[in-house]
Amino acid sequence: WREIRHQVEEHESSADTEFTRLTHSYSLTRHEYWLVLLCAAVERYPEAAVSIGIMMDEQHVHLMTPMSFAQLLHAACGVTLDEALCVALGGGTAARLGLLEVADAPQGRPLSHQPLRITPAELRALLAHGSRTDRVLSLEAQVEPAYDHTLLQVASNLLEQCRMISLRGAPPRALNQFAHDLAAHLRVEFRYVPVGDGPLNLTSALRMGDVLPIVDLAGSTQTSRQLRTALLDARTTLRRVVVLAPEGFSDSEIPSISVPRLDWVEAERIWRAASGDAVAARTLASRFRVSHAEAVLACRHADQIASARPWITEPRKRERLIAEQVLEEGSRRMGRLVTHLRSRATLADLVVPENLRTQLHDILNWQRHTSRVFGEMGLGKQTPLGRGLTCLFSGPPGTGKTFAAQCIANELGLNLYRIDLSQVVSKYIGETEKALATVFDEADAGHGVLLFDECDALFGKRSEVKDAHDRYANIEVGYLLQRIETYDGVAILATNLRSNMDPAFVRRIRFMLDFPMPDTAMRRQLWEQSLPGKDYRDPALDLDVFVERFRVSGGSIQNISLAAAHSAAATPDGRITMRHLVRATYRELEKSGQSRERSAFGPLADLLPAEVA
DSSP states (O other): OHHHHHHHHHHHHSOOHHHHIIIIISOOOHHHHHHHHHHHHHHHOHHHHHHHHHHHTOTTOOSBOHHHHHHHHHHHHOOOHHHHHHHHGGGHHHHHTTSEEEOOOOTTOOGGGOOEEEOHHHHHHHHTTTOOSSOOOOOOOOSSOSSOHHHHHHHHHHHHHHSEEEEESSOHHHHHHHHHHHHHHHTOEEEEEEOOSSOOOOTTTTOOSSEEEEEEOTTOOSOHHHHHHHHHHHHTTOSOEEEEOOTTOOOTTSOEEEOOOOOHHHHHHHHHHHHOOHHHHHHHHHHOOOOHHHHHHHHHHHHHHHHHOTTOOOTTHHHHHHHHHHHHHHHHHOOTTEEEEOOOOOGGGOOOOHHHHHHHHHHHHHHHTHHIIIIISOTTTTOSSOOSEEEEEEOSTTSSHHHHHHHHHHHHTOEEEEEOHHHHOOSSTTHHHHHHHHHHHHHHHHTEEEEETTTHHHHBOOOOOOSHHHHHHHHHHHHHHHHHHHOOSEEEEEESOGGGBOHHHHTTOSEEEEOOOOOHHHHHHHHHHHSOOGGGBOTTOOOHHHHHHOOOOHHHHHHHHHHHHHHHHTSSSOOBOHHHHHHHHHHHHHHHTOOOOHHHHGGGGGGSOTTOO
């Protein structure tokens, strides 16, 4: 036994890779290490398995048990039986890490005689001399981390001291990016561990050697207390863990790092590393603030598309293809709470007064040069909140509010997402806030303009608190104020009645635009734009009478033109006549509740259907 003890001490002082891996990466004690190694020995060496049966005086037992391990450790290392049994009962820490498992034992067998078995994954790792056969999925190599080195060093030092830190305060994308940057800073691989509906189980998922586990609690349905218990238990057995903490989760026992949002500086580093093009990185960073993984994927897909279309040689082709890939991926990630409005309309297609057109161009200039103002000019330090662009479009129905939002999104090269209020507003207390949080988070992911149509349903004046429902309704409005204030993108609120808006929202709005009913000159332009070309118009078609007599909105003119075109398409020559327009106008006035008596049509009354009084 003296010789065995000498060999044990010599092995522990050597540079053995397995001893280093199990004691350093898994933080096993030397006694726990020998428990794992002895359980592996009976699998690798038949004589070791036979020796266990002889030691326990049970020839059919060939697996290590807590008692047999305690006897060996006591004889070889001078450890007391009680101390050794504490290490081995139920597999101890090694079982919690998924290195060992308790094999099926006959009923009535004492705990000290229950057989312990090494797990297949760990046995493969030992037989492969520490090289993992199940490779870790990690971020592709980055040229440089996105976040500042100083903050990463602080997080690294805190993680080394406390073994576990939580990241909080930023949107999910920023938390993920910071965690990935931290792994790059530590020069280790990482594994992303999302927590689903079930209990938080870090045993098998975190058996990964010298790899940084990133545990995302955002999708967990467990209570904060249950999560804290599981995390603190993992901290006692794992060398280091990074936790992505959602809003509402707090634990004073887990030190936290407040992560800043991905700003233009970080975005430019990400795009420069992913694309290898400093000029494109600057342009893309002003439009998209994505993670490195998303940027790499977009660049890869863009290069594949470009190689399939070599005949296209336009300048900055790769940059355009990358932007298209980012927008497409963002659209796919949006949920049922929004509708992606697609069009190719630009401000040149919008018929509005000149002063309103000037304001729309001011909106575009604001957003296009935001990165320069808050980045290069340094005003971002003075404006920690409210960097986004919130606009209020008010005016009667059909005056072009939604169409203007489409034009702005297309001019900026972004998607337009209209919020479906029927899906967002819930009768259940607290559900509206959850739905809105999803909308804003997905908007960041989708890189689009948010359009709140008929926004007074959400952004209306807060009411006097008379009961619990009123109180929670006001909480919803307050939550919206907070999200609008911290949202970095473009949000457009469209309403028919500005007076219904809560004054607190109005103070946070950058641009307030009133869309009036079109005057005579605008109506003429709208009629001309809405109808097909002259080849599809009857020579006798006179638009002057419609322009002068019917003071309708641009939306109504568009509806009338579409209805008339469909009626004309059913005729042999396919030309729109006065009769087609008169009847389409009559139906549109009927829908909008306006006067549709024969006298309102004047000389056009003879073209009305015969049944009209």
